[in-house]
Amino acid sequence: MKFWMKAAVATAALMLPAAANAQAPRADQQAFRGLYKEMVEIDSSQPNGSCTAVAQAMSARLKAAGFADADLNVVTHPDHPKEGNLVAVLHGTDAKAKPMLLLAHIDVVAAKREDWTRDPFALIEENGWFYGRGTSDDKAQAAIWTDSLIRMKQEGFKPKRDIKMALTCGEENGAYNGISHLIAEYRPLIDAGFALNEGAGGLLDANDKPVSLEVQSGEKVYQDFQLVSTNPGGHSSRPVKDNAIYHLSAALSNIGAYEFPIRFNDTTRGYFTRMAPLVDPKAGAAMKALVADPANADALAEVTKDPMWNSMLRTTCVATLVNAGHAPNALPQRATANVNCRILPGTQVEEVRKTLEQVAGDPKVSVAVNGPISPVGPAPVLTPEMMKPLEREAAKLWPNVPIVPIMQTGATDGKYLIAAGIPTYGVEGLFTSSDGDGIHGLNERVRVKSLYDARDFLYALVKDYAVSK
Known part of the structure; x- marks a missing residue:
């Protein structure tokens, strides 16, 4: 699931849909x-x-390219036979070098044919675009990872470290999650020193010129909380002030008015520093001032006008569902609400629950975790070992384009790896439009040129990491 930071930059009029220049594809393309x-x-x-069908098809392609059966594992859960995952490995020459993991999810959001202009499950190339469900999220990267392993195998490339690939199911729905299953039951298959994942693309201007390339380091933690107020109730003709709906509504109003304090980390500090010259002057000046002094109220007010930038700076919580009462002529015996929070990396879920409880300010309103507790891990550090290969390979395709670190305000499967101690970075090199190119919506698409450029970039980047110390 991708929540592009580019949407925030659209206010600077950097991005507009633009037609790609069609070029004849190379033989390898x-x-x-x-x-x-x-x-x-x-x-x-x-x-x-069926994710399993995708996993099996890609396994067959890898086998045809020369991968041994022992290096190809289609993993399914007995309760989810159609939600299979593929794990493959290209072995390195140095047993002491920690493996790298290439992660992508192969499940997609449902698409109704009657709502789409074109068949969502037919790849259609039209006017410089590829159309189809998953063309971007996330089969673009899954296809690039598979293709990269095939090319390396056919070329006889000998990496220093093992290159592992996990194409997983369940990122887009909550019934089953492939990467968490692999971590829990098949950790040796996917264990790695670091992982590359979705979560960061590129920014184009109105003329299709690259403005910035993103690299994701860390993401906010998704967590739901349930607020409950109960009451003996009674006949509505004899109302009392002690009303479950009133208690709940007052608590929600308090939470709605509350703002968690802002907190920079290395990634968000780097993001606002590097984005300042790329946005309109007023917003850019506020970004610089806020980085220099997080207590600058005027700068904070300016920056947080944008919902995305605000979300990058603080934990956010918002009411999303409410249910109350049992009859139109009876006092409510129960009122509940779901509050959805996106929590800054490193902040514990229980800490946020206690804050909500305190802000609600009513002992007759309980606050509890709703659903499973999301894994929490620190934002991975963008070390020189990670950044130098990225900068080196990006410069070959997009010279002088700044690289901007971002923190996802949404969530990807990287959260499971990070919580399991595997630093995970979002690196795609896929330049897309500010409107999201139909991801999760109708007529999902990706620029043909953007896809082919991302393929070249990621192939070179993986090889660079594979031989680096």
């Missing part, structure tokens, strides 16, 4: 297109599609 087409055209949405 044509081969990649066939793999990509096969992946996109297998429906892997829930409940009717």
Whole structure:
């Protein structure tokens, strides 16, 4: 699930939809297109599609390229036979070098044919765009990872470290999650020193010129909380002030008015520092001032006008569901609400629960975790070992384009790896539009040129990491 930081920058008028210049594909790009087409055209949405079919198809391609059966594992859960995962490995030459993991999810959001202009499960190339469900989220990266391993195998490339790939199911729905299953039951298959994942793309201006390239380091933690107020109730003709709905509504009003304090980390500090010159002068000046002095109220007010930038700076909580009462002529015996929080990395879920309880300010309103507790881990550090190869390979395709660190305000499967002690970075190199190019919506698409450029970039980057210390 991608929540692009680019949306915040659209206010600076940096991005507008622009037609891509069609060019005849190279022979290797044509081969990649066939793999990509096969992946996109297998429906892997829930409940009717099958991730297992995608995993098996990509395993067959890797085997045809020379991978041994022992290095290809299609992993399914007995209760979820259609939600399979593929784990593959290209072995390195140095047993002491920690492996790297290439992660992508192969499940997609459901798509109704009657709502789409084109068949969502047919790859259609039109006017410089690829259309189809998953063309961007996340089969673009899944196809690139698979294609990269095939190319390396066919070229006889010998990496220093093992290159592992996990194509997983369940990122888009909560019934089953492939990467958490692999961590819990098959950790040796996916264990690594670091991982590359979705979560960061590139920014284009109105003329399709790259403005900035993003690298994700860390993401906020998703967590729901349930507020409950109960009461003996009674006949509505004899109302009393002690009303469950009133207690709950007052608590929600208090939470709605509350703002968690802002807190920078290395990633968000780097983001606002590097974005300041790329946005309009007023916002840019406020970014610089806020980085220099987080207590600067005027700068904070200016920056947090944008919901995305505000969300990057603080934990946020918002009421999303309310249910109360049992009859129109009776006093309510129960009133409940769901409050959805996106928590800054490193902040514990219990700490946020206690804050909500305190802010609600009513002993007759309980606050409890709603659903499973999300894993919490620190934001990975963008070390020189991570940044130098990225800067080196990006400069070959996009010279002088600044690299901007970001923290996802949404969530990806990287949260499970980070909580398991595997630093995970969002690196795609896929330049897209500020409107999200239909991700999770109708007529999902990706620029043909952007996809082919991302393929070249990620292939070179993986090889660079594979031989670096």
